[in-house]
Amino acid sequence: MNQPVRVKTLKIDDRDVSGREDETILEVARQNGIFIPTLCNLEGLTPIGACRLCLVEIKGVSRLLPACVTRVEEGMEVYTQSERLQKYRRMVLELLFSERNHICSVCVVNGHCELQNMAQILGMTHVSVPYRFPRLPVDASHERFVVDHNRCILCTRCVRVCDEIEGAHTWDVMGRGIDSRVITDLSQPWGESETCTSCGKCVNVCPTGALFEKGKPVSERLKKRQFLPYLTMMREERR
Amino acid sequence: MSKKRIATVWLDGCSGCHMSFLDMDERLIEVFQQADLVYSPLVDLKEFPEEVDITLVEGAVSSEEDLHKIRMVRERTKILVAFGDCAVTGNVPSMRNPFGVNAVLQRAYLENVTLHPQVPREVIPALIEKARPVHEVVKVDVFIPGCPPSAETIFLALSDLLADRMPDMAKLTRFGA
Ligand code: SF4
Ligand code: SF4
Ligand code: SF4
Ligand code: FES
Numbered sequence: 001m002n003q004p005v006r007v008k009t010l011k012i013d014d015r016d017v018s019g020r021e022d023e024t025i026l027e028v029a030r031q032n033g034i035f036i037p038t039l040c041n042l043e044g045l046t047p048i049g050a051c052r053l054c055l056v057e058i059k060g061v062s063r064l065l066p067a068c069v070t071r072v073e074e075g076m077e078v079y080t081q082s083e084r085l086q087k088y089r090r091m092v093l094e095l096l097f098s099e100r101n102h103i104c105s106v107c108v109v110n111g112h113c114e115l116q117n118m119a120q121i122l123g124m125t126h127v128s129v130p131y132r133f134p135r136l137p138v139d140a141s142h143e144r145f146v147v148d149h150n151r152c153i154l155c156t157r158c159v160r161v162c163d164e165i166e167g168a169h170t171w172d173v174m175g176r177g178i179d180s181r182v183i184t185d186l187s188q189p190w191g192e193s194e195t196c197t198s199c200g201k202c203v204n205v206c207p208t209g210a211l212f213e214k215g216k217p218v219s220e221r222l223k224k225r226q227f228l229p230y231l232t233m234m235r236e237e238r239r
Numbered sequence: 240m241s242k243k244r245i246a247t248v249w250l251d252g253c254s255g256c257h258m259s260f261l262d263m264d265e266r267l268i269e270v271f272q273q274a275d276l277v278y279s280p281l282v283d284l285k286e287f288p289e290e291v292d293i294t295l296v297e298g299a300v301s302s303e304e305d306l307h308k309i310r311m312v313r314e315r316t317k318i319l320v321a322f323g324d325c326a327v328t329g330n331v332p333s334m335r336n337p338f339g340v341n342a343v344l345q346r347a348y349l350e351n352v353t354l355h356p357q358v359p360r361e362v363i364p365a366l367i368e369k370a371r372p373v374h375e376v377v378k379v380d381v382f383i384p385g386c387p388p389s390a391e392t393i394f395l396a397l398s399d400l401l402a403d404r405m406p407d408m409a410k411l412t413r414f415g416a
Binding site: 097101102103104105106107110111116117119120121122123124125126127128130131133134135136 | 321324327328329331333336337338369372375379383384386408409413414415
């Protein structure tokens with residue numbers, strides 16, 4: 001038997017809104033046309049709260065909470081646009097840019113990159129922390145795809161789509177903190193992966209130029225993401 | 240109202256930002272009705288003058304000479320503008336940073352050369368350890384991202400600055416634009 005669905009009423013930016021008890025602040029905000037910036041979140045994949053771009057303020061809670069993994073509660077008062085939040089979001093972005101080597105002008109996704117767009121949307125015109133300039137490899141061993149670790153922001157969308165949707169679980173994360181890196185299989189060259197089906201889902205969900213398809217001009221490197229909610233929907237219907 | 244004094248400086252960049260500046264075409268006339276160009280690689284002046292209102296800096300800080308130049312320019316300028324991605328982020332010049340100076344010189348002057356391979360030690364200024372965005376070295380007041388920023392972007396930014404307004408650059412341009 002299906003449980004009855006409970007509805008919660010709350011306020012987001014002083015607007016009265018309502019959502020199902022199993023929905024997150026981010027989902028309810030989106031349904032109501034309220035913009036909260038996100039990078040690791042992608043409709044159709046399990047939310048993990050990794051990038052911290054979606055932080056919101058909740059009245060009575062001293063910490064900032066990530067909207068993508070925080071469920072709505074009765075009587076909540078959520079704020080998404082305060083100056084404090086703008087400051088922290090820009091700081092998060094600046095750290096993402098400083099951690100790896102983002103040279104937009106020579107990047108394969110220049111002009112259609114979610115990280116680059118986000119900098120513009122959030123009004124970030126420069127990075128105020130020192131750049132780290134790490135030395136990172138590019139793995140072009142796969143016959144169709146390339147992973148360039150210089151552009152990876154560790155959102156793990158590739159890891160989740162390959163595991164949750166394709167069912168191959170080729171991707172994983174290795175190492176800790178700032179030294180973390182996405183790997184294929186047991187950190188073997190992607191081209192030697194025995195699990196990869198070459199479906200290209202990871203490439204299409206990657207928000208940056210970290211994963212891309214070989215032999216395509218930049219103008220055709222628009223990533224296709226519409227397939228995700230569709231695939232999940234079809235599966236749920238079949239269950 | 241007296242005319243403002245503008246300068247442009249070229250550090251480690253490809254000159255693309257300066258080309259985009261020239262690309263303002265007839266709007267240059269509009270700009271120079273309100274300002275004098277007191278120093279620039281586009282005009283033949285040898286010395287950076289004492290008092291400048293607005294200086295646009297193209298390029299990353301990459302060599303001993305860049306360091307020296309940018310410090311002097313900062314001292315003599317009221318509003319310092321990081322002009323283009325190399326100045327704002329390090330951009331292409333910073334691609335050498337993960338490898339270190341020695342590896343880069345080795346590659347450029349020894350490994351890829353067949354005739355008289357040698358690393359130049361005279362005339363050409365010595366590279367510093369890392370190519371840096373300008374604001375990591377001196378204080379920057381305005382950032383104009385873009386590689387290069389479009390002529391339109393430069394014009395709108397300059398128009399604001401000449402009218403003593405701070406331009407909202409994120410609306411006009413982005414990294415890599
Ligand atoms: S991945 Fe995006 S932000 Fe990074 S260099 Fe490429 S275009 Fe720029
Ligand atoms: S292309 Fe390979 S690694 Fe990427 S999602 Fe498909 S199976 Fe996984
Ligand atoms: S490779 Fe792309 S999708 Fe995977 S973690 Fe890095 S940025 Fe995210
Ligand atoms: S979108 Fe919520 S933490 Fe990344």
